[in-house]
Amino acid sequence: MKRISLNGEYRLSFGDEQRADAPMQTITAQVPGNVELDMMRAGLLPDVFFGENIRLLRPLEFYTWIYEREFEAPELETGERAYLHFGGVDCVADYELNGQPFGYTENALIDHRFDVTGLLNPGLNQLKIQIHSPLLYAADQDYEALSSAMAVNYESLKIRKAPACYGWDIMPRCLSAGLWREVNLEIEGPNQIESLFLMTPRADEKSARIMAAFKAHTNAHNYEGMSLKIQGFLEGKLGFEVEKPIRFPAGRLDFEVQRPALWWPKGYGAQNLYEIRARLMIRGQAVDEYKTTLGIRTVKLVRSEITDAHGGEFHFLINGVKVFCKGSNWVPADAFHSRDQARYERMLDLFSDTNCNILRAWGGNVYEDHAFFDLCDRKGIMVWQDFAMACATYPLDEEFLSVMRQEAESVVAKLRQHPSLILWSGDNECDQFAMNNFDIDPGKNRLTREILPQVVHRLDPYRPYLASSPYVSQAVWDTKNERLLPENHLWGPRDYYKSSFYTESPAHFVSETGYHGCNSLSSIKGFISPDKLWPWQDNPEWLAHAYEPIGPEGPYAYRIKLMADQTVEMFGSQPETLEDFILASQISQAEAKKFFIELTRYKKWRRSGVIWWNMIDGWPQFSDAVVSYDFIKKLAYYYIKRVQQDLCLMFDEIDGWHIRLYASNDTLKPRSGNYRVWDADSGETLLSGAFEAPANESVIIDSLRVSHGQRRLLLMEWESQGVKGVNHYLMGRPPFDFEQYKKWLHQIAQL
Numbered sequence: 001m002k003r004i005s006l007n008g009e010y011r012l013s014f015g016d017e018q019r020a021d022a023p024m025q026t027i028t029a030q031v032p033g034n035v036e037l038d039m040m041r042a043g044l045l046p047d048v049f050f051g052e053n054i055r056l057l058r059p060l061e062f063y064t065w066i067y068e069r070e071f072e073a074p075e076l077e078t079g080e081r082a083y084l085h086f087g088g089v090d091c092v093a094d095y096e097l098n099g100q101p102f103g104y105t106e107n108a109l110i111d112h113r114f115d116v117t118g119l120l121n122p123g124l125n126q127l128k129i130q131i132h133s134p135l136l137y138a139a140d141q142d143y144e145a146l147s148s149a150m151a152v153n154y155e156s157l158k159i160r161k162a163p164a165c166y167g168w169d170i171m172p173r174c175l176s177a178g179l180w181r182e183v184n185l186e187i188e189g190p191n192q193i194e195s196l197f198l199m200t201p202r203a204d205e206k207s208a209r210i211m212a213a214f215k216a217h218t219n220a221h222n223y224e225g226m227s228l229k230i231q232g233f234l235e236g237k238l239g240f241e242v243e244k245p246i247r248f249p250a251g252r253l254d255f256e257v258q259r260p261a262l263w264w265p266k267g268y269g270a271q272n273l274y275e276i277r278a279r280l281m282i283r284g285q286a287v288d289e290y291k292t293t294l295g296i297r298t299v300k301l302v303r304s305e306i307t308d309a310h311g312g313e314f315h316f317l318i319n320g321v322k323v324f325c326k327g328s329n330w331v332p333a334d335a336f337h338s339r340d341q342a343r344y345e346r347m348l349d350l351f352s353d354t355n356c357n358i359l360r361a362w363g364g365n366v367y368e369d370h371a372f373f374d375l376c377d378r379k380g381i382m383v384w385q386d387f388a389m390a391c392a393t394y395p396l397d398e399e400f401l402s403v404m405r406q407e408a409e410s411v412v413a414k415l416r417q418h419p420s421l422i423l424w425s426g427d428n429e430c431d432q433f434a435m436n437n438f439d440i441d442p443g444k445n446r447l448t449r450e451i452l453p454q455v456v457h458r459l460d461p462y463r464p465y466l467a468s469s470p471y472v473s474q475a476v477w478d479t480k481n482e483r484l485l486p487e488n489h490l491w492g493p494r495d496y497y498k499s500s501f502y503t504e505s506p507a508h509f510v511s512e513t514g515y516h517g518c519n520s521l522s523s524i525k526g527f528i529s530p531d532k533l534w535p536w537q538d539n540p541e542w543l544a545h546a547y548e549p550i551g552p553e554g555p556y557a558y559r560i561k562l563m564a565d566q567t568v569e570m571f572g573s574q575p576e577t578l579e580d581f582i583l584a585s586q587i588s589q590a591e592a593k594k595f596f597i598e599l600t601r602y603k604k605w606r607r608s609g610v611i612w613w614n615m616i617d618g619w620p621q622f623s624d625a626v627v628s629y630d631f632i633k634k635l636a637y638y639y640i641k642r643v644q645q646d647l648c649l650m651f652d653e654i655d656g657w658h659i660r661l662y663a664s665n666d667t668l669k670p671r672s673g674n675y676r677v678w679d680a681d682s683g684e685t686l687l688s689g690a691f692e693a694p695a696n697e698s699v700i701i702d703s704l705r706v707s708h709g710q711r712r713l714l715l716m717e718w719e720s721q722g723v724k725g726v727n728h729y730l731m732g733r734p735p736f737d738f739e740q741y742k743k744w745l746h747q748i749a750q751l
Contacts, residue, residue, distance in 0.1 A: 075122035079190030087181025232274035263295030266380030295419025314619030315608035325609025327358035332618035363428030376420035389427035429469035497592035514613030514624035517589025527620035572735025726751035
């Protein structure tokens with residue numbers, strides 16, 4: 001297939017769609033892009049990420065936007081067909097080529113591809129895309145009594161855009177518009193492999209069964225003389241080869257790969273990826289070639305319908321091995337999604353550096369592109385992928401069911417080849433939203449119980465599906481007790497991070513939990529005006545970056561005070577200067593995130609994973625992220641990096657006058673070494689010795705007699721197979737002395 005890029009400069013005209021007589025302005029636009037970025041470049045908008053400028057975008061929600069450009073096209077040869085491929089169009093759009101309409105779309109989240117063979121001129125062509133106001137479109141829709149959403153998100157229910165763009169507690173309201181991914185003219189020849197999907201229903205170190213589902217088109221007379229040849233190369237060397245005759249241009253080939261190099265998550269083995277070269281052969285001659293990659297691995301989700309303090313389970317098996325999951329939620333990379341891909345690698349490097357082996361692609365987001373999944377494939381980062389629905393009861397009329405079926409078919413077919421993708425999840429918190437807010441049985445949601453699982457079963461049959469995160473089964477619905485969810489989001493009162501809400505949760509897998517942490521001063525100065533830096537109280541710019549879309553009485557106005565309250569919980573009082581507020585907040589966040597991870601690890605396998613909230617922000621804000629939008633790391637980042645090491649020593653909580661020292665080994669090889677624990681103030685060695693850590697287990701290696709009444713900092717180090725590790729344990733109950741912790745912090749940093 002020949003591909004001609006239509007990225008670059010376009011003419012962008014825009015005006016108020018509510019007024020037929022509204023004057024239109026015209027500027028230069030960049031594709032891929034978002035209209036707000038073009039307006040900033042043209043001087044029509046200030047930096048919308050600074051101060052309260054994000055609120056200037058509200059009038060633009062009612063605008064129409066027209067993209068136009070000319071391009072040259074070659075003359076089509078006999079049997080060739082031409083397609084215009086739009087990677088992302090936000091959102092409700094009409095399309096014209098050379099003055100002739102050729103398409104209409106209403107979904108910003110999927111690719112759109114149109115056959116324009118009959119409209120394309122050899123030589124000069126004129127392309128026009130008109131994008132309409134999403135709010136005016138939404139206002140024309142009918143809504144069911146069942147439908148509900150959060151305070152500023154009702155208008156999102158029937159429009160397929162990223163839910164978070166309507167305003168969320170972690171993202172600004174930024175409805176935007178644009179051609180936000182690549183635009184290409186694609187010319188197909190008369191013989192073409194259209195798709196190839198390689199499935200792995202069974203695999204071990206001896207052999208793997210591969211099923212290759214393919215679709216092609218050909219001009220071979222009577223489909224005679226055709227074969228499909230598939231080769232797999234590993235590090236440039238031929239790993240396997242198969243060629244079989246085919247009698248029809250669509251079908252499936254099954255074959256065995258002997259002694260396959262398996263793909264493993266980070267920490268459990270190598271991320272082996274075969275480079276696949278597939279050729280459509282006619283009478284021994286290759287007429288088309290298709291390239292992709294293959295990670296040979298199996299995946300299974302083992303879960304129960306309900307849990308309690310004694311029974312239940314929720315864990316992943318990769319290649320038949322239980323994998324302990326440590327990672328973070330992936331939220332929008334940028335409020336302007338045309339900039340997402342430029343941030344992928346640097347963001348995912350943060351996941352690798354902190355030894356994450358999983359991320360959860362949250363349902364309030366867009367679906368990330370191949371470049372994202374390619375990086376996850378190579379880095380061994382498993383991806384839990386939500387479908388793009390969040391915190392709402394979505395419509396169940398036949399039209400919307402059809403829209404979601406088409407969306408799922410597009411997304412599943414696009415992304416299913418990536419071995420890093422281990423789970424499709426129906427949505428984010430829609431089950432809980434229905435049960436807790438409206439006493440509605442989530443089991444009657446046809447979207448997640450019928451439409452989406454059918455699509456996954458038809459198009460991706462060997463990858464697990466979960467109806468919602470968290471999933472409210474019939475057994476949990478009957479109890480109305482969300483504490484019995486095997487997989488849960490632990491937010492609760494957001495009080496002291498060692499409260500019983502966290503320590504006594506019976507959940508086996510925690511796929512969301514977080515704690516606020518203030519940005520560093522240099523980061524804050526990048527988005528808050530000098531005269532608004534301090535105090536945070538009654539501060540409209542801090543509120544705007546909370547994010548609060550309405551004002552002081554809005555649904556998210558509590559979030560800055562929550563951050564302040566968590567510092568009071570930790571240290572007994574609120575600091576009086578901005579510098580001390582930042583440090584106190586970052587300390588409370590760092591200790592909390594560290595504790596959530598350790599609590600999961602030393603309870604292994606009662607708990608099988610934690611996906612904390614969250615690694616990095618998608619715009620400048622005050623939040624739970626441990627890295628700010630500008631890539632400045634908070635203290636929590638460094639604490640997390642230590643406690644997510646493959647081998648980590650940690651203490652549990654005081655019980656029966658003792659704390660127990662655990663060695664947690666998240667690899668498939670046993671580890672041994674030596675350790676030492678000492679008091680930070682006196683330097684006295686409290687524990688030392690040798691330890692053994694069995695493969696893929698957490699075990700008690702020592703214990704220390706202590707008292708609840710003590711507030712101490714214990715430091716620890718260990719060495720195993722030439723690798724040194726360090727950690728610390730903050731003992732006792734708050735409030736802690738802030739000045740004392742500042743001194744301790746120097747010792748923690750010097751470990």
